[in-house]
Amino acid sequence: MGSRGAGHAAQFHVLAVDDSILERKLIERLLKISSFQVTAVDSGLKALQFLGLQDSTYQFHQEVEVNLIITDYCMPGMTGFDLLRKIKESTSLKDIPVVIMSSENVPSRINRCLEEGAEEFILKPVQLSDVNKLRPHLLRKRAEEQLSISNKRKTMKECNSEELTNSVCFATGGNPKGFLLCSRTGKASPHGVEVTEHAMRKMRRKKQLAQKKAWAPLEVSSDEEPLRQGEGDAQEVEQLL
Amino acid sequence: MEVGQLQRKFVDYTASLFCEGFLDEQFTQLQQLQDESNPDFVVEVVSLFFEDTEKLLNDLTRALDQQSVDFKKVDAHVHQLKGSSSSIGAQRVRNACIAFRNFCEEQNTDACSKCLLQVKQEYSLVKNKLDTLFRLEQQIVEAGGAVPMVG
Numbered sequence: 070m071g072s073r074g075a076g077h078a079a080q081f082h083v084l085a086v087d088d089s090i091l092e093r094k095l096i097e098r099l100l101k102i103s104s105f106q107v108t109a110v111d112s113g114l115k116a117l118q119f120l121g122l123q124d125s126t127y128q129f130h131q132e133v134e135v136n137l138i139i140t141d142y143c144m145p146g147m148t149g150f151d152l153l154r155k156i157k158e159s160t161s162l163k164d165i166p167v168v169i170m171s172s173e174n175v176p177s178r179i180n181r182c183l184e185e186g187a188e189e190f191i192l193k194p195v196q197l198s199d200v201n202k203l204r205p206h207l208l209r210k211r212a213e214e215q216l217s218i219s220n221k222r223k224t225m226k227e228c229n230s231e232e233l234t235n236s237v238c239f240a241t242g243g244n245p246k247g248f249l250l251c252s253r254t255g256k257a258s259p260h261g262v263e264v265t266e267h268a269m270r271k272m273r274r275k276k277q278l279a280q281k282k283a284w285a286p287l288e289v290s291s292d293e294e295p296l297r298q299g300e301g302d303a304q305e306v307e308q309l310l
Numbered sequence: 311m312e313v314g315q316l317q318r319k320f321v322d323y324t325a326s327l328f329c330e331g332f333l334d335e336q337f338t339q340l341q342q343l344q345d346e347s348n349p350d351f352v353v354e355v356v357s358l359f360f361e362d363t364e365k366l367l368n369d370l371t372r373a374l375d376q377q378s379v380d381f382k383k384v385d386a387h388v389h390q391l392k393g394s395s396s397s398i399g400a401q402r403v404r405n406a407c408i409a410f411r412n413f414c415e416e417q418n419t420d421a422c423s424k425c426l427l428q429v430k431q432e433y434s435l436v437k438n439k440l441d442t443l444f445r446l447e448q449q450i451v452e453a454g455g456a457v458p459m460v461g
Contacts, residue, residue: 089390090362091355091362092393098351197342
């Protein structure tokens with residue numbers, strides 16, 4: 070899951086679910102005209118199969134990335150709400166934004182869906198203005214993913230020991246040539262590594278430089294989890310290299 | 311009839327359909343989704359609506375004809391019809407469906423039968439109107455003109 074990093078300008082792929090062929094045709098057109106790539110299926114079950122949660126004849130689902138799921142609420146068999154719940158319960162799919170459509174304006178239904186994790190609830194008939202509201206969710210999600218990917222990235226080739234001695238940890242978000250600069254003063258601190266006055270000044274300068282280049286300075290993690298209060302030291306950080 | 315006259319006839323006719331409540335804003339939305347890459351979009355969607363509706367009306371007739379009427383089923387059909395008519399902007403059909411659903415809730419067979427009749431009438435009317443509209447469009451295109459954008 071996730072884009073391959075900065076510069077990946079692919080379209081967003083939306084999976085549309087509705088049991089009515091008329092509605093599918095409509096939503097498909099609305100999405101395509103808004104430059105989304107669309108796959109339309111006629112049931113929750115087919116949606117789960119497409120997403121790879123269920124045994125199916127879809128052999129290529131592993132390579133297909135879905136950026137958003139838009140589903141009708143009232144469907145025979147598996148409702149849109151059931152589908153939403155199954156997606157949010159799945160470790161592999163729970164981060165895909167889900168939007169629910171319904172022709173009925175029932176506040177309790179809307180709340181239930183939003184509480185279950187739906188991103189938006191759209192009243193039918195769906196219009197272009199509704200579809201335009203989807204893009205910000207997708208852009209934000211993509212930005213979050215890229216930040217998270219570069220945060221875990223370990224492209225440390227540009228590091229040398231001098232930089233290691235003097236600077237403080239940060240990662241450059243979204244830049245494939247980004248590198249980590251790590252402090253080496255050795256003591257544990259709330260940020261995992263103690264920062265000397267000298268290092269602070271250098272860090273500030275590097276932060277400014279990073280900001281100038283529109284990189285996002287972040288706290289680096291010593292492993293897959295974010296640094297915890299008082300834990301982590303220069304050794305752990307060095308092990309990243 | 312020459313192109314200019316046909317185009318004026320088309321514009322007036324479309325306006326009257328909106329005026330008389332047969333069509334609403336949603337129909338305009340459909341027209342805006344049509345372009346050179348999808349030149350028959352409106353006709354295609356409306357054709358789906360016709361097919362869908364005819365099937366639903368048959369199902370409804372059968373369902374209300376039963377000894378013991380399954381109102382849940384009837385309501386489900388009407389709900390679907392309300393949805394599709396709303397999606398293409400067939401306002402009067404949609405409104406007839408709303409009234410119909412109220413009587414389903416009351417489990418009133420007689421009232422439901424009357425509603426079904428009403429829905430059938432409204433459907434028949436809007437179908438005729440839309441067929442006429444599409445025929446006009448075709449005539450304009452055949453006469454070498456462009457179909458005016460209305461709304």
